[in-house]
Amino acid sequence: MGAYILKRLLLVIPTLLGIMIVNFTLTQFVPGGPIEQILARVEGDADSLRNIAGGGDAGAGQGGMADSYQGARGISPQQLAQLEVQMGFSRIVCTPDYTGTPDLGAPECTTEKIGAIERFFIMMGNYLTFDFGQSYFHSASVMELVADKLPVSITLGLWSTLIAYVISIPLGIRKAVRDGTPFDTWTSGLIVIAYAIPGFLFAVLLLVLFVSGNCFSIPFVPDSWNPTCYKLFPLRGLTSDNFDQLTAFGQVKDYLWHIVLPVAAITISSFATLTLLTKNSFLDEINKQYVITARAKGLNERGVLYGHVFRNAMLIVIAGFPATFLGVFFGSSIIVETIFSLDGLGLLGFQAAVERNYPVIFGTLYVFGLISLVVGILSDLMYVFVDPRIDFEKRSG
Secondary structure (H helix, E strand, C coil): CHHHHHHHHHHHHHHHHHHHHHHHHHHHHCCCCHHHHHHHHHHHHHHHHHHHHHCHHHHCCCCCHHHHHHCCCCCCHHHHHHHHHHCCCEEEEECCCCCCCCCCCCCCEEEEECCHHHHHHHHHHHHHCCCCCECCCCCCEHHHHHHHHHHHHHHHHHHHHHHHHHHHHHHHHHHHHCCCCHHHHHHHHHHHHHHHCCHHHHHHHHHHHHCCCCEECCCCCCHHHCCEECCCCCCCCCCCCCHHHCCHHHHHHHHHHHHHHHHHHHHCCCHHHHHHHHHHHHHHHHCCHHHHHHHHCCCCHHHHHHHHHHHHHHHHHHHCHHHHHHHHHHHCHHHHHHHCCCCCHHHHHHHHHHHCCHHHHHHHHHHHHHHHHHHHHHHHHHHHHHCCCCCHHHHHC
8 A cells, every 4th residue: 555655655746746747838838928918008108197077089189188098008118028037037147247136127237038938947947945925916825815815715605515415425325225216216217417517607697597587477377476686696696795793693694695596506417416316325235145144134124224224325525525515616616706706716717717817727736636646645545444345555656
């Protein structure tokens, strides 16, 4: 087992490096970048201010504030060069006889571009010491942003995982007991359908049905009941604006009211694998000799199921908790958090991708890629711990 663990740990390095290389390479072909984002913002602010000051085209000949702002559009070449240095796309180089601090204001100093390959190795060198740098568009480091947004995402992940277990374990047990019956068949069909529904599509459907307040005519319902309008849940956020003014019970109620839809959207496709794992684990235990012996001694089916089978079959399900949590955590959080405007890591990642905020993109990718690989190893160790018959070393050989 020691050799297997060592092999898996050594594979973490090339796997993580491959993830970073692929994603870094993809960003080189994506049009636009952080510099272009800043230029677009400056141009947009300039246009807005000029239209407000001069009244759009009608005020073009009025002079005044619009004319004075016309010359301030964009940024100067020196400011652009300074931005490139700050963002790591260029470096300041000075003549050999220059002894002062490298400064773009000095005539002996200029800038030179840093190639993509060199930038990648500089980035990975910093990441080895867990130095992820500063965000381009926030006055905070990447780790500070992650620490600030992490509780929201962990909350959603824990609630979704808990609900998935609450649904999957009883359903999986019942499917195992009634294996091959119509109940097993139609529940399997529902599980497949739920697994096939994308989380973001289900989130949009929930918004339309329970948030938008749109009116729907229900077929075969008396006209006095139609149209039916639903606006049962809040549109965005984890709490209301008056959250601090509520009582302790009111705060709990308000929080639970806000997380119903996002948790439902994340959970919809997460319990399918867990349900089938529970079913197969119980089926494997039900057919073993000790179950037949317990039945021969006169125990009823409920006593056999929960007195003997349950504790053995549930070990493998419980051991898979880390992998299940990570699957829920990373599966739909990005789009669901964006749809419901939840200030978590998913929304942070989406905004970083739109803004080309490379330190946030690659920093979070590195951290969560490393966490996923380590948790995968821990999951394997938990499987071996709860069931010593599992031998990954022999299987890999």
